[in-house]
Amino acid sequence: MNSGQLQAMLESAWAALPTLLAATPVTLGFALGAMLLGLPLGFLVALARLSRFGALRGLSSVFVSFMRGTPLLVQIFVIYYGLPSLGITLNPVAGGVIALTLNAAAYLSETIRAAILSVPRGQREAATSLGLSAGQTMRLIVLPQAARLALPSLSNTLIGLVKDTSLVSVITVVELLRSAQLVIARTFEPFGPYLAAALIYWVLSSLLEVVQRVLERRFSRGT
Template identity: 55%
Template sequence: MPHWLQLMSDSLPTLLWAGVKFTIPLTLLSFALGLMLGLVTAVTRLFGPRPLALIARFYVWVIRGTPLLVQLFVIFYGLPSIGILLDAFPAALIGFTLNIGAYSSEIIRAVISSVPKGQWEAAYSIGMSWSQAMRRTILPQAARVAVPPLSNTFISLIKDTSLAAAITVPELFQAAQRIVATTYEPLILYIEAALIYLVLSSVLSALQVRLERRFARYGGMMEASR
């Protein structure tokens, strides 16, 4: 067996375990929490009182206007200077959640705004409250439109988690860095890490296509029933 292939074979279990133990949980938790934060932020900007809407707008402006890596450094290396100490994984989780929250809020805000005003009026005409109209009428329609951009955000997130290596989270990419430090074979190990990310992204892209088709069929059925 060629040397490079043997090295990749030997290192694969370590890289996969790092992905299963850190990369995937970090991605899923960050996306779920970020999506909830994004929904709250979007609704606040659209319907909240002006002071809260301004705070939400400021948060989105700051997060979208600064690099993710800088945000992670501020949380992990900067906050200890004011007495706030965080372990690497929680610091990464907070950083990615804040980042996803800001970007997803813009997507959610746009899709909620795209729902025709007649849908609100129809919901109110049958006695729904604002919260009922939002939950039963507006969000289901907005979700169908939001699937493609939010799916792309999720796929990008699983690749962006490699930045967590910079704050010592032992995820997939840092596992590759540690093996490089002992084998002195950066090209082979980094290509192997890239291939793993590529496989994950490809699987998620295939799932995204299926999800979009399912929502498209559901949307067609909803239109036909009207």
């Protein structure tokens, strides 16, 4: 590769940048939406896995095992292309959000479950002896400590979601990667747009890592 070819590739990356930046909010929207929806679902799944009822534990364990043991891309295909055969048709945005949410919930549930279990049992027993109900103990004693412990893993899940949103491009959602592909279809120059997309993913992940470190410092000062 000579300098002229390299310059042409870099120029194509620069030319694609405005189009890719316009699609970046879609990528962030998918990631944040899946995280906001996945957190409460993951919390419920975590509670189900900690339940005294065997059937509830079994069902939640199967859900987590299936979602973590199959590729996210296959899950997207099942939801978007498979459900119509059962009479359930989703638009690309809804299908992508549902797939990302379910996948994220499975991973978040394990993070939340581990954080809850890491809170010393003696604190729960002390809360019970003081007359707190199980709900009050969970809300006032367990969850604040579990949130601090789970924060790094939760942040990593969000960063992973930002990158995983690229998979919804296969169902024609015009997010960051799909936008790069559309540019390539017009220009027939793949290197520049893909490089620009990679740099945007990197910047987004780096910014989220900075936010994660700031939050961790604030939580640690609050302990």
